[in-house]
Amino acid sequence: MLRQWNPSLALADGSRYLFAVPVPDKSVSSHAPLSNRLRRFLYVTAAFNGAAILVVEILGAKMLSPYFGTSHFVWTAQIAVTLVSLAVGYWFGGRLADRAPDLRHLYRCMLLAALYLALTVPLVKTVSFAALKLNLATGSIVAALFLFFVPLTLLAVTGPFLSRVLIRTTTESGGVVGRISAVSTFGSVGGTLLIAYVLIPLLPNSVTMLVTSGLLAVLSCGYLFSLKSIPKSGPVAVLIILIPVMVVGARKGDGGAMPGFREIAR
Numbered sequence: 475m476l477r478q479w480n481p482s483l484a485l486a487d488g489s490r491y492l493f494a495v496p497v498p499d500k501s502v503s504s505h506a507p508l509s510n511r512l513r514r515f516l517y518v519t520a521a522f523n524g525a526a527i528l529v530v531e532i533l534g535a536k537m538l539s540p541y542f543g544t545s546h547f548v549w550t551a552q553i554a555v556t557l558v559s560l561a562v563g564y565w566f567g568g569r570l571a572d573r574a575p576d577l578r579h580l581y582r583c584m585l586l587a588a589l590y591l592a593l594t595v596p597l598v599k600t601v602s603f604a605a606l607k608l609n610l611a612t613g614s615i616v617a618a619l620f621l622f623f624v625p626l627t628l629l630a631v632t633g634p635f636l637s638r639v640l641i642r643t644t645t646e647s648g649g650v651v652g653r654i655s656a657v658s659t660f661g662s663v664g665g666t667l668l669i670a671y672v673l674i675p676l677l678p679n680s681v682t683m684l685v686t687s688g689l690l691a692v693l694s695c696g697y698l699f700s701l702k703s704i705p706k707s708g709p710v711a712v713l714i715i716l717i718p719v720m721v722v723g724a725r726k727g728d729g730g731a732m733p734g735f736r737e738i739a740r
Contacts, residue, residue: 521661551614581697583628584690589712595684
């Protein structure tokens with residue numbers, strides 16, 4: 475606690491005196507200390523979400539390519555939507571963390587992102603054909619916005635939110651933000667290499683998206699269900715919706731392959 479001199483209090487004769495009143499030290503975080511185990515889990519979350527963002531960015535273009543082709547319009551649309559989503563997610567995550575730095579909000583965002591990503595598999599064909607009524611450049615942007623803006627924005631909440639939660643004092647803020655950024659970026663590198671050299675060559679696009687969605691759901695539910703005396707109805711409701719969506723998506727087939735065509739290269 476700091477002490478602040480307040481000269482506003484007056485004696486009966488009109489003279490003034492100085493009075494020390496305690497005020498909170500804003501250089502120290504007010505929320506409860508985190509265990510080492512939880513801190514490690516939060517860094518794992520940062521790495522995994524960084525990987526998921528790049529997986530969705532690259533896989534999204536692959537899912538759109540059967541309908542819009544692989545021209546620069548498609549990749550420009552997907553990259554632009556990803557960058558806009560990150561910007562909005564960073565802003566929203568910072569605001570949310572300042573107003574209510576409760577980790578439940580972060581993992582609920584991740585769970586909603588998982589649900590939305592699972593929905594992209596059965597919806598990509600319908601959305602793409604609807605967007606094709608526009609010209610190629612506009613249609614690819616509209617499809618990318620509809621399919622990937624919301625989940626990418628929800629995943630981008632992670633960085634600023636974790637920085638707010640992990641910073642204990644102002645003197646360590648730079649180090650915490652740097653570590654979060656580094657871990658998230660290394661996760662993005664890992665996600666890029668994984669999808670380019672393993673997932674795309676070996677798995678259908680729909681399976682890769684559903685696996686990404688499932689892992690996000692497992693990570694978020696792992697935290698939410700570990701909390702005691704907290705209602706679990708919200709996460710359970712999302713899972714009840716998510717599981718049938720994943721089943722339908724898996725049965726519907728590859729979310730990036732045209733029926734009747736044989737794929738010879740990925």
